[in-house]
Amino acid sequence: MPELPDVEGFRRTWARHVAGARLERVRTPSPELLRNTSPQGLGRALHGRAFGAPRRHGKWLLAPIERHLLAVHFGMTGDLHWTSRDEADGAYDAVVFETDRGTLRYRSQRKLGGIWLVRGGAGLTRVTGELGPDAARVEWDELRARFADRRGGIKAALMDQSLLAGLGNELSDEILWRARIHPATAVGDLSERKLHALFESMREVLRASMRHGRIPAEAGWLERVREKREAACPRCGASLARDRVAGRTALWCPRCQTEWD
DNA sequence: TTGCATGTTCCGGA
DNA sequence: GTCCGGAACATGCA
Numbered sequence: 646m647p648e649l650p651d652v653e654g655f656r657r658t659w660a661r662h663v664a665g666a667r668l669e670r671v672r673t674p675s676p677e678l679l680r681n682t683s684p685q686g687l688g689r690a691l692h693g694r695a696f697g698a699p700r701r702h703g704k705w706l707l708a709p710i711e712r713h714l715l716a717v718h719f720g721m722t723g724d725l726h727w728t729s730r731d732e733a734d735g736a737y738d739a740v741v742f743e744t745d746r747g748t749l750r751y752r753s754q755r756k757l758g759g760i761w762l763v764r765g766g767a768g769l770t771r772v773t774g775e776l777g778p779d780a781a782r783v784e785w786d787e788l789r790a791r792f793a794d795r796r797g798g799i800k801a802a803l804m805d806q807s808l809l810a811g812l813g814n815e816l817s818d819e820i821l822w823r824a825r826i827h828p829a830t831a832v833g834d835l836s837e838r839k840l841h842a843l844f845e846s847m848r849e850v851l852r853a854s855m856r857h858g859r860i861p862a863e864a865g866w867l868e869r870v871r872e873k874r875e876a877a878c879p880r881c882g883a884s885l886a887r888d889r890v891a892g893r894t895a896l897w898c899p900r901c902q903t904e905w906d
Numbered sequence: 907t908t909g910c911a912t913g914t915t916c917c918g919g920a
Numbered sequence: 921g922t923c924c925g926g927a928a929c930a931t932g933c934a
Contacts, residue, residue, distance in 0.1 A: 646912055677930095704913075721913040722931085755931045757913050774914080797923050805923095806914085815912050860912095892925060894911085 646859065647719035647758075649780055649811030649851065652704050654858025655717075655725040659699040659708060659749070662727045666744035667695045668710065675739035678751070680759040681772070687762060696744075703780070703810025705773050713764055716772050720757030726750040780811040781851045785844050792832055792840060799835065799843070800828035801891035812847075814893045815868065819860055820847045822867040822880075827902045828890045871896060 647655075668691050673684040682690070690713055697709035706717040706725075719725075726735075728748050734741065735752060740760055742749040751760060761772045770776075778787060791809065795802050802808055803817040812820070821828050824846040826839065835843070854860045860868040870876040876885040876896070883900035 648912065651912090719913075720930095721911065723913085753930095755911085755913085755929090757930065795922090801924070813912055889925090 647704060647723055648813040648816045649704060650854035651859050652701055652706055652719060653855045656699050656701040656706055658725055658727055662747060663696050663749050664698045665695060666746040668692060668742060668744055670743040672741040674734060675756060678739045678753060678756060678759045680761050682762045690762060703776055703806055713762060716761040716763055716769065718758040720753060720755060722754040723758040724752050726752060775807040776810040777808045780809050780847060781855060783809060788844055789840065795832040798891055799826060799830045799832050800895060802832050804891060815860055818896050819867050820850050822897060822902060823850060825901050828895045828897050867896060
């Protein structure tokens with residue numbers, strides 16, 4: 646689930662409920678999800694401190710808490726829940742922040758994400774890896790420049806976090822479908838006009854998805870038919886193709902997404 | 907039981 | 921150096 650729009654939803658939850666709250670206790674049912682500290686270390690560093698306003702870069706949620714920063718990644722199955730203080734832990738609650746206003750639960754079913762504690766602002770890149778500009782904020786000129794000397798396929802490029810941060814498998818499929826571009830098209834084969842259409846599609850898809858906190862499974866969206874066994878293109882009705890592209894299962898329309906156009 | 911899954915990282919090879 | 925595919929990570933589900 647968590648790509649850029651989902652993480653944006655988590656950021657809003659954090660901003661609404663957690664920003665300004667004071668941390669009273671941290672519990673860690675899954676301590677292995679604290680990737681660079683221990684439950685004790687986290688408690689020592691953060692106990693009694695107040696959270697600031699969180700920000701998001703790509704799929705990373707960055708939550709300041711006085712002189713520290715929590716860098717939160719959700720992997721494939723992570724999410725965030727705000728509950729009352731007396732609610733019982735759920736099966737997948739991994740790190741539970743009890744504050745003076747309520748309880749924030751970081752959950753992860755498959756435990757691929759994690760939480761990192763960063764002291765001061767330094768060392769964040771070591772944790773997140775090199776990140777390109779956030780896909781929801783990147784300007785056309787910068788995207789064009791970054792794609793200019795890229796070899797290889799467009800889907801791999803869209804999902805490369807060091808090139809552009811925030812897009813994953815499903816978003817890249819949705820964006821390519823909207824722009825009518827085959828996922829295996831070489832970046833260098835895209836005309837400027839086509840690349841600009843891709844940029845516009847990306848902005849559209851992200852704007853609507855961020856509002857929903859996920860890719861909307863609505864009419865006119867590829868996401869609507871993604872889970873279907875024999876899925877048809879929501880635009881032209883052709884049978885959709887499903888195959889590995891750039892190491893992941895891509896979904897596209899062989900009729901309206903052409904390789905060279 | 908087997909294959910698959912929206913995340914990243916690491917390795918080998920082109 | 922760049923890029924890609926495959927494996928690995930951990931776990932649940934169809």
